[in-house]
Amino acid sequence: MATFVPLLTSEQIARLPARAREVVEYRKSGLSLNHIQGCPLDCAYCIRHTYGLWDQRQPRALMTDAQVVAELVNHRYFQPDVTPVQLFNRATGPFLPAVRPHTFAVLEDLDARGLHNHVLVITRHQMKTEDAVRLNGLRNLKVTLLFTYSGIDNKKIEPYPSEVAAQSLKIMSAAVGRRYRTVLYWRPLVPGLNDSPEHLDRAYELSQRADATVFTGLFYRNEIADYYRANNLPEPYDETARRKIVPETLERRVLSTFAGSDSLFRKTSCAVSYAHGEPDYNGHYGVRELCDICPLSQLDLCLAAHRIPTPDRIHEVASTLSDASGLVVVDITEGAAVVSGLSEEQPRYYLQHALGFQVHDVRHPHHDRRHGRAEIGWKAETT
Numbered sequence: 319m320a321t322f323v324p325l326l327t328s329e330q331i332a333r334l335p336a337r338a339r340e341v342v343e344y345r346k347s348g349l350s351l352n353h354i355q356g357c358p359l360d361c362a363y364c365i366r367h368t369y370g371l372w373d374q375r376q377p378r379a380l381m382t383d384a385q386v387v388a389e390l391v392n393h394r395y396f397q398p399d400v401t402p403v404q405l406f407n408r409a410t411g412p413f414l415p416a417v418r419p420h421t422f423a424v425l426e427d428l429d430a431r432g433l434h435n436h437v438l439v440i441t442r443h444q445m446k447t448e449d450a451v452r453l454n455g456l457r458n459l460k461v462t463l464l465f466t467y468s469g470i471d472n473k474k475i476e477p478y479p480s481e482v483a484a485q486s487l488k489i490m491s492a493a494v495g496r497r498y499r500t501v502l503y504w505r506p507l508v509p510g511l512n513d514s515p516e517h518l519d520r521a522y523e524l525s526q527r528a529d530a531t532v533f534t535g536l537f538y539r540n541e542i543a544d545y546y547r548a549n550n551l552p553e554p555y556d557e558t559a560r561r562k563i564v565p566e567t568l569e570r571r572v573l574s575t576f577a578g579s580d581s582l583f584r585k586t587s588c589a590v591s592y593a594h595g596e597p598d599y600n601g602h603y604g605v606r607e608l609c610d611i612c613p614l615s616q617l618d619l620c621l622a623a624h625r626i627p628t629p630d631r632i633h634e635v636a637s638t639l640s641d642a643s644g645l646v647v648v649d650i651t652e653g654a655a656v657v658s659g660l661s662e663e664q665p666r667y668y669l670q671h672a673l674g675f676q677v678h679d680v681r682h683p684h685h686d687r688r689h690g691r692a693e694i695g696w697k698a699e700t701t
């Protein structure tokens with residue numbers, strides 16, 4: 319029988335950190351839905367460190383599944399069939415035993431509304447063939463399962479073994495007649511920890527089972543660095559960053575290990591889009607250096623969808639948002655529209671998905687050849 323997580327009272331919710339109370343928020347890859355928070359898996363690099371929820375190990379709900387779906391579809395940023403949705407990617411594991419029924423309830427509710435949005439479900443937990451059967455009952459949503467796999471064997475950093483995710487990926491990829499897609503979400507790659515030739519070879523072997531693979535580095539934020547220091551964990555870098563860190567030499571070694579692959583991507587949205595036979599919904603095509611590892615058929619798809627918006631078009635799309643009234647279009651290149659005047663990141667992500675084109679904030683410039691990544695590990699002359 320399915321178990322469910324306890325529902326918090328309004329008094330308990332009022333005591334949560336402000337960020338934790340935002341159950342639907344726009345993150346880079348889509349609207350993120352997090353009405354259940356808490357996880358017992360204890361990955362040292364967990365994003366929960368960054369908003370005061372690290373100590374919450376037991377998953378608990380801030381509202382019911384029906385309420386959160388209503389909040390999502392009525393959200394000012396939600397566009398039916400367009401906005402990518404990420405389910406429980408910030409605060410819990412979607413296939414933890416107590417969370418699993420909620421994951422299915424949300425997916426089935428959204429699907430029953432006839433929505434065709436992408437839904438990304440990131441997991442490292444055990445999955446079973448009956449999960450494949452239930453997911454195959456979804457008729458409309460474009461579901462992608464992303465299996466977080468690092469190969470890290472230091473139990474202090476990742477107590478829950480990566481091997482479970484590897485097995486789940488194999489089981490879910492092997493299911494007959496599946497409608498969902500599988501992605502090997504190879505992360506976090508950390509020099510000296512999980513980048514030996516054996517680690518890279520093992521990831522390559524695993525990637526053969528997935529529809530696509532994306533590799534990425536570590537979010538090494540201040541709160542996570544503090545936790546590493548307090549627990550005497552080996553510090554991977556001597557500075558922190560607001561973006562994920564993938565040093566240049568590590569990227570080169572990954573690409574060389576995957577030289578025979580035609581389904582390796584640097585961006586999650588590229589891997590997901592490719593797996594569904596669609597152009598990248600984050601509009602990365604104009605950032606040419608991202609596409610040098612992409613199969614030709616996918617390049618064609620993205621090229622055909624690539625539309626550079628005019629300033630008028632950007633303002634027209636922004637005019638529907640109350641929090642984008644100060645928007646200024648600073649520059650438009652083949653790769654991105656550079657804007658200013660937005661006080662936060664969420665409307666920028668909305669514009670990006672509405673336009674299918676990259677929208678960058680002038681305060682956070684993207685540099686040649688390391689699009690969207692931290693500067694750590696890249697030579698100064700590449701800027």
Ligand code: SF4
Nearest residue numbers: 588602603609612620
């Ligand atoms: S062609 Fe470029 S933008 Fe499109 S999926 Fe490939 S890497 Fe991403």
